[in-house]
Amino acid sequence: MDEPVECEAYARLAVDWVRRSGSLGLLGNHLMFLALLVRDAGRLSEAVQYASEALPCYVQALGPDHGEVRYIASVLENLRNRLARAGAP
Numbered sequence: 714m715d716e717p718v719e720c721e722a723y724a725r726l727a728v729d730w731v732r733r734s735g736s737l738g739l740l741g742n743h744l745m746f747l748a749l750l751v752r753d754a755g756r757l758s759e760a761v762q763y764a765s766e767a768l769p770c771y772v773q774a775l776g777p778d779h780g781e782v783r784y785i786a787s788v789l790e791n792l793r794n795r796l797a798r799a800g801a802p
Contacts, residue, residue: 721750741770745785748792757796764789 724747731740748763768789771782 717750717754721747721754724750737770738774741767741774741785744770745788748788752792757792757799761789761792761796764792 724743728740728743728747731743734740744763744767748760748767751763752760764785768782768785771779771785775782
């Protein structure tokens with residue numbers, strides 16, 4: 714198995730495990746890691762989905778004014794802009 718594919722497989726397993734654990738902050742971290750992995754593989758639409766799911770986890774865990782929340786929101790906006798420039802819906 715090649716390394717990026719293996720990383721993605723483990724990241725998906727981690728997301729599944731953390732969903733069951735109920736730790737929102739950790740879930741947000743794993744979702745963002747997965748978003749960046751699929752972004753680097755050129756799958757922007759999927760990256761937007763994961764980052765969109767991660768943002769509310771960060772908001773709930775840290776509060777809406779936390780710097781990390783603002784950072785994740787900016788990453789999500791960047792992904793959406795890249796997706797729009799690529800011509801995807």
